[in-house]
Amino acid sequence: MSSSNITLYTWPTPNGIKASITLEELGLPYKTEPIDISTNIQKEEWFLKINPNGRIPAITDGSQRVFESGSIMLYLADKYDADRKISYAPGTPEYIEQVSWLMFQMGGLGPMQGQANHFRLFAGARSDYGIKRYIDETKRLYSVLESRLKESPYLAGSKYTIADIANYAWVRSGPSALEIDLSEFPTLKKWSDEISKRAAVQKGVDVPPPRPYRRGSQRVFPERSC
């Protein structure tokens, strides 16, 4: 395995924990720099040099910066998962399936569920249209995952991979943030319950330890905040 010198800039949100769970699954040493996004440190000049988009998570590995949670996961798997513990080898059909489900999360589930959170929990003016549109779309995406998991134990194939980690990170907060009843998606629920029991997942969701904070008059929980 190549040697690592990883610093993780993060907050325990659905996107943040994708990186910490991946690092924990790979058993890689890393230093955590908590970025409390409620204070906007992520928009400061020094941080924009690490992620020009001003969002968490990001990592540095020596002089290499990596931003966007999906590319962090691919970077870590490509460089440090020589044993293919949580990834498939490039060039295999399963690798393409893995990247497809990872992109499904990055381009679909994350943005849609993030908007649902925004309209339901944070929008200045209540919009029933916005709430319905994004919760319906989130549920539609859950039903796509449900169908896939009926035909395959994990999203990319027979093995748990970074594609499962990425989607799990969002599905776990559906019930608390959006009151989505996961028993409507029984196969997805079983998959999510199983993943939640993994030691690396239990460690990764607590990096750094989540604590509620105030946004205006609201009490906000990091797992529901993006």
Ligand SMILES: N[C@@H](CCC(=O)N[C@@H](CS)C(=O)NCC(=O)O)C(=O)O
């Ligand atoms: N596509 C990005 C999204 C990152 C993102 O939206 N991060 C949120 C937390 S989950 C954030 O940093 N929010 C603070 C902000 O927007 O200033 C990724 O997957 O890394």
